[in-house]
Amino acid sequence: MSTDITHSANLAPALCRDCGTRLPADMNRCPACGSPRLVKHGELDVLSIAHIDCDAFYASIEKRDNPDLLDKPVIVGGGQRGVVSTCCYIARIYGVRSAMPMFKALEACPDAIVIKPNMEKYSRIGKEMRERMRALTPLVEPLSIDEAFLDLTGTERLHRATPAETLAKFIREIEEDIGISASVGLAPNKFLAKLASDLEKPRGFSVIGAAEAKSVLAGMPVGRIWGVGKVFQKKLEKDGIRTIGQLQTMDSADLARKYGSIGLRLAHLSQGDDSRLVKPQRGAKSVSTETTFRTDISSFETLRPILRDLSEKVSARLKKSDLSGRGITLKLKTANFKTITRARHLTDPTQLADRIYSAGVSLLENETDGRRFRLIGIGVSDLETAERADPQDLLDESAERRKSAERAVDRLRDKFGNSAVELGLTHAAKAAKDDK
Structure with a gap:
């Protein structure tokens, strides 16, 4: 954390987060600007993996x-x-x-x-943040609209500053130019950097170094480990494992035998070891699919099952790529080749066919006014990882039931093939295609 881990406090590098002044670690205020917001750590000048997370x-x-x-x-x-x-x-x-x-x-x-x-509006500002991050380093891995990993290894000559100094300057400029604040976690790897960014919110700048990683992790609940959701956390607690420190004392082979591949991940992450690289998002900006009809269609009831079928295909691609998105775009092409696009932004990112279809069909309803269409398509944009996709909706029990049913269908299709389970609407879509 933002503490001295060397034998002498005077040996630990220190940095003023408000003006960027370097100073001895035994000072409690910056001599240049008077700010008490100092970051001190023995590994401050050698760490280069960061997680930036905007505050609320x-x-x-x-x-x-x-x-x-x-x-x-x-x-x-x-x-x-x-x-x-x-x-x-x-x-x-x-x-x-x-x-x-x-x-x-x-x-x-x-x-x-x-x-x-x-x-x-939020998406526009998120994109501006991302572009500013990419000016620091090409190794930017977005996790969502407002957070990302950065690898600043080797950027000292470019910015004439250490990664810590570059990050402190970046956060100051974000506050001055965009008017919002963010918190920074600096560490030797992604897992520790993400943990660090959450330690002192808001406007935090926390450091977890390699030398202290195990001791910092020991007292944390197992739910703080990447990939351990509420269900798996309850399973671990049922087995008597509540803290990361308990995992640190367990044999990795025993964890693997008991929990499979995730057991090995628990063994490594509990020790503060994470070999994942910061991977810049170079892939598609959206995931979409479309179909052209042999005969033009004007009926909403005929178009609806086709849209459901396309939504399932987009959903499958998102799930396979571990992606989700907030932007839903419906595409139509009229009989005279005029292209129509209509879009909607969701509050939470999704990868579920049910939510993609629901947004798409509500857009479709407004366009089926007697015009004939030769093409329909659906797409998901504003992509991010699936980590925060489709949170539980406590007020809509039917949505939760549909989500559970879709996940069950996914498991059956993974095991027996895509044709193992067909919904009524999907079957109707295929029948409609066969009739054309």
């Missing part, structure tokens, strides 16, 4: 755009799903959390100001 991203943008909200609790969310997308840190003091049902959030914080998400 949506809420921060809304406060930036409306200064009257600065000292008020703000919740971004609501709408049809009736859940919290994100909330500011004032609201969090009252117990409000992301994915909480809105009625519970307002019970906890009745004075909160609720704002409907503006995903187009």
